[in-house]
Amino acid sequence: MLPAFLATILFSLSIIFAxxxxxxxxxxxxxxxxxxxxxxxxxxxAHAFGKGLGGGAFRVFFLSGCIGFGLGDLxxxxxxxxxxxxxxxxxxxxxxxxxxxxxxxxxxxxxLTLPQIVSGLVILIGVVIALAPRxxxxxxxxxxxxxxxxxxxAALGQGLxxxxxxxxxxxxxLSGQSIDGGTAAYQRILGGLLFAVVPTLWIMRKNRLKxxxxxxxxxxxxxxxxxxxxxxLWVLLNSxxxxxxxxxxxxxxxxxxxxxxxxPIVATTPIVVIPFAYxxxxxxxxxxxxxxxxxxxxxxIALAMSRY
Numbered sequence: 001m002l003p004a005f006l007a008t009i010l011f012s013l014s015i016i017f018a019x020x021x022x023x024x025x026x027x028x029x030x031x032x033x034x035x036x037x038x039x040x041x042x043x044x045x046a047h048a049f050g051k052g053l054g055g056g057a058f059r060v061f062f063l064s065g066c067i068g069f070g071l072g073d074l075x076x077x078x079x080x081x082x083x084x085x086x087x088x089x090x091x092x093x094x095x096x097x098x099x100x101x102x103x104x105x106x107x108x109x110x111x112l113t114l115p116q117i118v119s120g121l122v123i124l125i126g127v128v129i130a131l132a133p134r135x136x137x138x139x140x141x142x143x144x145x146x147x148x149x150x151x152x153x154a155a156l157g158q159g160l161x162x163x164x165x166x167x168x169x170x171x172x173x174l175s176g177q178s179i180d181g182g183t184a185a186y187q188r189i190l191g192g193l194l195f196a197v198v199p200t201l202w203i204m205r206k207n208r209l210k211x212x213x214x215x216x217x218x219x220x221x222x223x224x225x226x227x228x229x230x231x232x233l234w235v236l237l238n239s240x241x242x243x244x245x246x247x248x249x250x251x252x253x254x255x256x257x258x259x260x261x262x263x264p265i266v267a268t269t270p271i272v273v274i275p276f277a278y279x280x281x282x283x284x285x286x287x288x289x290x291x292x293x294x295x296x297x298x299x300x301i302a303l304a305m306s307r308y
Contacts, residue, residue: 003253004265010246011266012089012273016280017238018077019085024231027077030238032200035069035193037239042186050183056175060168061187064161069192069243072157074199075150082147083139086277086285086293090130090270091151092158094123094296097267097303099159107163115306122299130292161188181251189243263304271297 021030046052055061072092079088098120104110131148139147165188172179240246253262270293277283285293 001253001265003249004262007246007249007253008266008269008272010241010249011269012276014238014242014246015080015085015089015273016276017234017241019080019281020234021231021238022077022081024234026203027081028074028196028199028203030235031073031077032193032196033235034239034242035073035189035196037235038243039186039189039193041239041244042182042189045182046186050180050186052183053187054177055172055179055183055187056177057168057171057179058187060164060171061184062191064164064168065188065191065193066195067157067164067191068161069189070157070195072154072161073192074196075153075157079147079150079154082143083151084277084283085281086270086273086283087130087289088147088151088154089273090293090296091127091148092154093267093270094127094300095152095155096158096162097300098123099156100162101303103160103163104166108167113306116303119299119303119306122302123296124299126292126294126296126299128292129295130289132288132292181254182248185243185247185251264301267300267304268297 018030018034021034024030025033076088076092079091083091101110101112101116101120105112131144165184168184169179250262250266253265274285274290274293277285
């Protein structure tokens, strides 16, 4: 059980660290640097201890990374500066599950049971309550609408990426091979890195034309008084807490415990992140936002348990 709790805490911290890096670098650049650092760390693991590019399903894992790490995280890092880390992870984490279930039904013919449908509706209701405009008067209406749109795209990317990852693991099994979680994460993140290159180069070129000393996304105002080493510290912490150690603990938990036990624990991430968001960001949730988060997480836990 300990690895599942560690993964939940690390995923919660990862979104907080992501919020810091987006403020300093902008969403697009912050995501790209995180992917670069994570790719380097995972490459060391995969080529030294794992299977590198082997395993029998590299192309499918790569495609999954293009969707999840690429499209999904690109949108996620645009939602963070608009909604804040707490609401962003609530949308991305909770909506990804019903989106994945719906994708499996449409693509793979996996039947949806009544409890799964009800759980999905509960999640949607909780997210709607949490995102009620009255709770977020400090957010400009335009930024709120953009953040919600990016959050939905992020959840779609994560949900669809999870389904493609499941197909990749099935191909590995059919080929009579095996693959560890670190190697799978490495093959996936390569797809995400490739997907993130083009928008990052465009932003860098735009900023270079503006003759900026540091690379910042124009949509986000950088903080004052931060030095370059502090920026890279947040990037490193974000990379470690998310795609490397966080995912490693998650895979460790799945290896030693039933998925029906692990997934409900990890589904509490949007609740666990609340004290971290208050401590690091000063983000105090309102009553409706807190209620909506609890309802959405309850739906996510119910959905996870209904599938096993």
